[in-house]
Amino acid sequence: MKRTQIPSPDKLPLIESLLIEGDVRDVLPRLPDESVQCVVTSPPYWGLRDYGIAGQIGLEATLAGYINKLTDIFSDVRRVLRPDGILWLNIGDGYTSGNRGWRAPDKKNPNRAMSVRPDNPPGLKDKDLLGVPWRLAFALQADGWFLRSDVIWHKPNVTPESVKDRPTRAHEYLFMLSKNERYAYYPEAIMEEGEQGRRNRRTVWSINTAPSLGAHVASFPPELVEPCLLASTQIDDFVLDPFSGVGTVGLVARRLNRRFVGVELNPEYMHEAEKILTSGSSRHSRCDALHPANSKDENQPALIEPSGSYRVRSRRSA
Ligand SMILES: C[S@@+](CC[C@H](N)C(=O)[O-])C[C@H]1O[C@@H](n2cnc3c(N)ncnc32)[C@H](O)[C@@H]1O
Numbered sequence: 001m002k003r004t005q006i007p008s009p010d011k012l013p014l015i016e017s018l019l020i021e022g023d024v025r026d027v028l029p030r031l032p033d034e035s036v037q038c039v040v041t042s043p044p045y046w047g048l049r050d051y052g053i054a055g056q057i058g059l060e061a062t063l064a065g066y067i068n069k070l071t072d073i074f075s076d077v078r079r080v081l082r083p084d085g086i087l088w089l090n091i092g093d094g095y096t097s098g099n100r101g102w103r104a105p106d107k108k109n110p111n112r113a114m115s116v117r118p119d120n121p122p123g124l125k126d127k128d129l130l131g132v133p134w135r136l137a138f139a140l141q142a143d144g145w146f147l148r149s150d151v152i153w154h155k156p157n158v159t160p161e162s163v164k165d166r167p168t169r170a171h172e173y174l175f176m177l178s179k180n181e182r183y184a185y186y187p188e189a190i191m192e193e194g195e196q197g198r199r200n201r202r203t204v205w206s207i208n209t210a211p212s213l214g215a216h217v218a219s220f221p222p223e224l225v226e227p228c229l230l231a232s233t234q235i236d237d238f239v240l241d242p243f244s245g246v247g248t249v250g251l252v253a254r255r256l257n258r259r260f261v262g263v264e265l266n267p268e269y270m271h272e273a274e275k276i277l278t279s280g281s282s283r284h285s286r287c288d289a290l291h292p293a294n295s296k297d298e299n300q301p302a303l304i305e306p307s308g309s310y311r312v313r314s315r316r317s318a
Contacts, residue, residue, distance in 0.1 A: 014238055017250065017260045019277065021270040023055045024242045027263045028076040036261060037082050037184070037237035040228045040249045042090040042220050043070055046132055047097065047118050049218060053266050057243075063121040063130065071139045077242060078145065084184045086232040087145070087177045090153065090220055091133045093169070098126040133173040140177060149176040149203060153224055157208040174205070174224065189230040201227065214246035214272030225252040233258050247273030 011032040012018070020027050044051065044058030046066045051058070057073075060066040077087065097117040120126065133150075141147045151174040158170040191198045210221035225248060233239060235257045241249040244262030246269050253260040254277065262277075264270045 014259075014261065017253070017277070018262070019244070019247070019250075019270060019273055020261065020263045021265070021267060022263065023265055024057075024073055024263050028073065028080065028242060031080045031240075031261070033079055034082045035238060036080055036240040037085050037234075038229065038232045039077055039081060039085070039087040039089075039240045039242070040225050041088070041241045041243050042218075042245075043073075043243045044218075045092040045094060046130070048092065048094055051266055055265055059118075061118055063118070063132070063135070067132075067136055067139050070136060071143050073242065074140055074145070075143055077240070078179055080240065081179050083180055084182065085179055086148075086183055086185065086228075087175075087179075088228040088232070089136075089140075089175045089177060090172060090224065091136055091175070092172045093132050094130050096120040096124050096126055096128045096130065133175070137173075137175050137177075140175075145177040145179070146181060147175065148178050150174070151176065152204045154204055154206045155209050156206055159209075174228075184232060184234075186231055186234075190227040201231075212246065213248060213251065213276055214269070219245050219248050222248055222252050222255075225249050226256070229253060229256050229258055244273060245269050247277050250277045 010030075012020075012030050014032060014035045044056060046058055046060065046063060048058065050056075057069060058066070060069060074087070074089075081087065097120065120128070121130070124130065137147055137150070153172045153174050155170050155172070158168065161168045187200055190201045192201050193199075205224070205227070207221055207223045210219075210223070212219045229239060229249075229252055233256075236259060238259045238261060239249060239253045240261045240263075241247075242263045244250065244264045247260075247262050247264075250260040250262050250273065260277070262273060264273060
């Protein structure tokens with residue numbers, strides 16, 4: 001097995017599916033320009049969950065700080081996307097904290113407890129819906145993305161909430177954004193049944209939430225990813241998930257014979273993804289974990305080449 005340090009300015013060659021452990025802000029600049037056909041991703045939502053790891057996105061003190069950070073990241077995603085590529089972005093909403101600084105566990109949904117919660121954003125009142133998805137969508141649009149569609153992910157089996165003064169939220173947004181005015185899109189691949197036969201896919205997708213594939217508490221269902229890949233990629237195309245969690249997008253990419261690049265900060269989730277994506281597959285690399293101590297400079301990604309496959313681990317400076 002050959003181990004090589006990659007000089008910092010060099011880009012990683014994209015040849016086969018790749019799992020990259022590290023902060024997306026360090027890893028993205030290492031991916032070549034216009035190298036992936038499609039991006040499907042679900043970034044951490046603002047103030048919703050503490051993933052308990054330094055460098056995590058989602059715990060910014062202000063909503064504006066969160067939106068700006070994601071807009072910068074997606075600007076680099078746009079560089080990596082091919083000119084005719086599409087970004088599918090799943091993003092959730094939430095309510096102001098009422099400046100409480102924490103959130104008690106919901107009786108019906110204990111995972112929602114948070115020890116730290118940001119203050120109300122300026123201009124918003126206690127109990128206001130934040131409107132994060134549309135704020136982010138407009139910021140991306142202003143940054144140069146073409147906002148082509150909003151899709152409502154309707155969750156028929158949503159976890160009940162203990163609320164009595166508003167309807168229970170049973171949907172999230174999935175935005176379809178393109179890099180240019182014209183792009184590769186295959187509508188026939190995701191047609192649906194209508195009263196008069198097959199028809200163009202509508203913008204409301206009813207898909208049950210699924211139990212997490214691994215240790216992760218916030219993975220999205222493969223059924224949400226599948227239409228995205230079918231509509232915007234062909235066999236062997238590269239699909240990127242810059243917040244890949246346990247690798248749901250990679251799993252669907254593998255089923256559909258697409259290649260996958262996953263970036264994830266949390267080593268535990270990366271380990272799960274590695275297990276899920278390497279079981280019984282020849283298209284994803286089975287690789288050894290690389291401890292940063294093995295690297296001369298632990299802030300530099302290092303590359304391992306076991307029989308022509310890649311695993312990269314990069315560390316952000318503390
Ligand atoms: C909503 S989850 C994505 C789950 C994924 N769609 C799946 O199905 O497993 C967001 C992920 O972003 C990761 N994350 C948070 N900050 C990150 C960062 N700075 N760089 C890379 N990944 C990060 C979290 O660890 C978490 O796994």
